[in-house]
Amino acid sequence: MQPDHRFLDDMVDTATRVEPARIVDNPYAETWDAECDVLVVGVGMAGVSAALRTSEDKSIDVIAIDRGDGGGASKLSGGVVYMGGGTPSQKEAGLEDSVENLANYLEFETGNIVRQDTVRRFAAASPKVQDWLESYGARFGGPATDEKTSYPNDASLYYSGNEVTVPGRARASAVQRGHRAKPPGGGEPTKLSGQYLLPPLIASMEAQPNVRFFRQTRATRMVVDKDGAVVGVEVLRIAPGFAAWRHAKYMAAVNHFVVAVLGVADRLKGNIVGLERKAKPMRIRVKKGVVLSAGGFIYNRTMLEKTSPDYLGVSPLGTIADDGSGIKLGMTVGAKTDHLDRISAWKFLYPPAGFTKSVSIDGNGERLVNEEFYGARTGEALFGRAGGKGWLIMDAPLWKLVVDEMHTMKKMFFQKVQFKAIENDYTTSADTIEELAQKIGVPADRLARTIADYNAAIDAGKSDAMDKGEKLRRKIIEAPFFANDIGLGAKFSPTSAITVGGLVVDEDSGEVFSSEGGKVKGLYAAGRTAVGMCSHYYVSGLSLGDCVFSGCRAAETIRGRGGVDALI
Ligand SMILES: Cc1cc2nc3c(=O)[nH]c(=O)nc-3n(C[C@H](O)[C@H](O)[C@H](O)COP(=O)(O)OP(=O)(O)OC[C@H]3O[C@@H](n4cnc5c(N)ncnc54)[C@H](O)[C@@H]3O)c2cc1C
Structure with a gap:
């Protein structure tokens, strides 16, 4: 030893x-x-x-x-358990998944961190996990949602990873697999669901x-x-x-x-x-x-x-x-x-889902990450490559869309604090991209080029350089322009x-x-x-x-x- x-x-x-x-x-x-x-x-x-x-x-x-x-x-x-391959909740919600489909998707997320046969074994066990946990008092169920969210408010089954992204879909058909635990006694969750999941298991x-x-x-x-x-x-x-x-x-x-x-x-x-x-x-x-x-x-x-x-x-x-x-x-x-x-x-850009339509940049004004990726990939880009600095660049119509969404969506308590800070403290605006760059302290020529390239690819009908889904791409053209800080400075939007x-x-x-x-x-x-x-x-x-x-x-x-x- x-x-x-x-x-x-x-x-x-x-x-x-x-x-x-x-x-x-x-x-x-x-x-x-x-x-x-x-x-x-x-x-x-x-x-x-x-x-x-x-x-x-x-x-x-x-x-x-x-x-x-x-x-x-x-x-x-959050009490979300990643399960698939045909769980009782998936079946009840009419969602089609298979062990093979789940394994294909998980290979995309797990890289080589575990062996492929381990991923397949995890996938093979997965459809049985819900019943096993429920036999000890946990509770899951629908409804399912198509919403792009980091945590569902009104649903219990959702896309909790990168399933609907272009690289995710290239691996496996997209299925909701995030199962948010429900109160064991019935009713809908009103708290973070770990509080529903662990007590019955420990009591058992x-x-x-x-x-x-x-x-x-x-x-x-x-x-x-x-x-x-x-x-x-x-x-x-x-x-x-x-x-x-x-x-x-x-x-x-x-x-x-x-x-x-x-x-x-x-x-x-x-x-x-x-x-x-x-x-x-x-x-x-x-x-x-x-x-x-x-x-x-x-x-x-x-x-x-x-x-x-x-x-x-x-x-x-x-x-x-x-x-x-x-x-x-x-x-x-x-x-x-x-x-x-x-x-x-974890740096979640959504909700508000409108943020996925922005252009993320690092401290050099270069594109940071595919904005529709799950927060762990965004976090890795921010800290692994960008020294913890990043912003989301938007134009006037996109910022309006984001604000409208923040005002109208049903919010959990932490989202109320977070959205207020996003609106009032973490967003800078300017009449030109260059002026915006100066205000946030990134090189103006680089930021201008990043936005110009992003817009030009859309005009030319080319796919996005970072594989962002077509539905989320829109040009950043109409002044004023906005930069939302997603770096370490944004305390109420923490990583x-x-x-x-x-x-x-x-x-x-x-x-x-x-x-x-x-x-x-x-x-x-x-x-x-x-x-x-x-x-x-x-x-x-x-x-x-x-x-x-x-x-x-x-x-x-x-x-x-x-x-x-x-x-x-
Ligand atoms: C706010 C929040 C939201 C999250 N949401 C999700 C989610 O929805 N889904 C998801 O998959 N993950 C989520 N995570 C991450 C996930 O909760 C953790 O990675 C996971 O719970 C780790 O489980 P564990 O059993 O390894 O450790 P823990 O659940 O932390 O259990 C470890 C236990 O060991 C005890 N312990 C520690 N040291 C000792 C010691 N020396 N002697 C005796 N006991 C000791 C601790 O008291 C603790 O009870 C979330 C985490 C947080 C904090």
């Missing part, structure tokens, strides 16, 4: 602390506070999927632990006779035997009672956007860590395997600085427990990591991000690879602690979809039922 301690020096914030692994000569001779076959570390979508799927074998004894109450970023999320997990769930319990150290096989985990547990109640309240509050706006998150974090310092150390003996499903590391600024400093200005999306502890725990026992520099930064790199797993089994070759015996990883389906390009729903897939994959292996047919 060759431990990797690269990130163990980020100790400024004790909340992210992970200790080097403890090596024991003989696990049987040790004293343990609890014992189980399988320990699941972190109960978000990946962890709850792993625990539920494992618990279906009643001979396996599972302990699931979570630093908070469970739910993690998954509970805060706790109801299993062979699962124990320890809340307010943080994994801090791996325990291995002399051969490097994982045999246990050390944790800090706040016993149920007043301290645990306070910890839960602080954890819930610290991730709330109002807390971020008020700037009191650090104080709350101090309280959380203070309670954890007084928590009871416990050693949990594990006989079959540990599943690390503790999320990513977007809240660990030190890790971000080391892996992907260009993204330090983005808004972290998740919970403070996305501190990389799952990845670091794996690294202490020699696990291999990859793509830690890969951040999925939010998650990390998508992590521990490298065997794609057939979910076992964690060792950096020395072979595998770390007894160790599995799932969700954003691992490299997965969304580690190349994320589209809405693909992270949660991957959490179910990877969590179940680890469970299937532990149960001795690996293989395509056994999954879901």
Whole structure:
């Protein structure tokens, strides 16, 4: 075992602390506070999927632990799960999809980040995921919408990625696959749907006779035997009672956007860590395997600085427990990591859908990205190539169309704030393109040429240089001209991000690879602690979809039922 301690020096914030692994000569001779076959570390979508799927074998004894109450970023999320190939909801809405069509599309999004047969396996399992989640209390359904949106208000089934774009259609016929979870008790969603999706799953997990769930319990150290096989985990547990109640309240509050706006998150974090310092150390003996499903590391600024400093200005999306502890725990026992520099930064240009008709530019006045692409591709263009600077250029009729749309559409609370800022603070106007360029600080000749080229291609009947769909192309000609800031300056239109790199797993089994070759015996990883389906390009729903897939994959292996047919 060759431990990797690269990130163990980020100790400024004790909340992210992970200790080097403890090596024991003989696990049987040790004293343990609890014992189980399988320990699941972190109960978000990946962890709850792993625990539920494992618990279906009643001979396996599972302990699931979570630093908070469970739910993690998954509970805060939009609750959109990417599913297709003919799900019950798709069928009900009369949408035609197939496993083949879904796999073809996903190959476009996943690149070579996972093997093609893994994509096909994900696609083959996908039509069964909805029923499986619903069997544990989640709820999905229609109606479907054709609307171009980053999050549907009135529908539950939508194009949540790049399905309708020219490159997307070239791969597969466009079908709505973003399934937004619904309230389990009926009715239409009024909140972000992660709040409907996770609670019933966690309640079902706790109801299993062979699962124990320890809340307010943080994994801090791996325990291995002399051969490097994982045999246990050390944790800090706040016993149920007043301290645990306070910890839960602080954890819930610290991730709330109002807390971020008020700037009191650090104080709350101090309280959380203070309670954890007084928590009871416990050693949990594990006989079959540990599943690390503790999320990513977007809240660990030190890790971000080391892996992907260009993204330090983005808004972290998740919970403070996305501190990389799952990845670091794996690294202490020699696990291999990859793509830690890969951040999925989401810059959604729509709604308002009118923005897709604009021309996006970078700080040099050059075209930035196909404006109808899903926000993760736009985010990558902004940060990967443009240093976080970008604008949308519009002319007078297009700006009017955008404003009308913002005024008339049904809005969620965050869209109200965002649209107001777009209209009042983030948009600059001028009578000529050159003057506009000067006002926003980009080279006037280049911007003028970019717009002239864009218009000329339309006049000449040529296809768009960035493959934008024909319906979205219109010339930018009528003064005054407008530039909407989509860069880091636009605080109420933030670029939010998650990390998508992590521990490298065997794609057939979910076992964690060792950096020395072979595998770390007894160790599995799932969700954003691992490299997965969304580690190349994320589209809405693909992270949660991957959490179910990877969590179940680890469970299937532990149960001795690996293989395509056994999954879901
Ligand atoms: C606002 C928002 C909207 C989003 N919308 C979507 C969407 O609609 N669809 C989609 O696919 N993705 C979405 N995402 C991204 C997605 O939610 C996450 O990528 C995904 O939830 C990660 O799931 P996970 O199970 O890997 O981690 P999490 O859900 O974060 O769960 C990890 C759990 O591990 C616990 N933990 C961490 N460290 C430890 C430790 N040391 N010991 C014990 N427990 C620990 C945490 O408390 C947490 O509960 C969204 C994210 C946000 C924040």
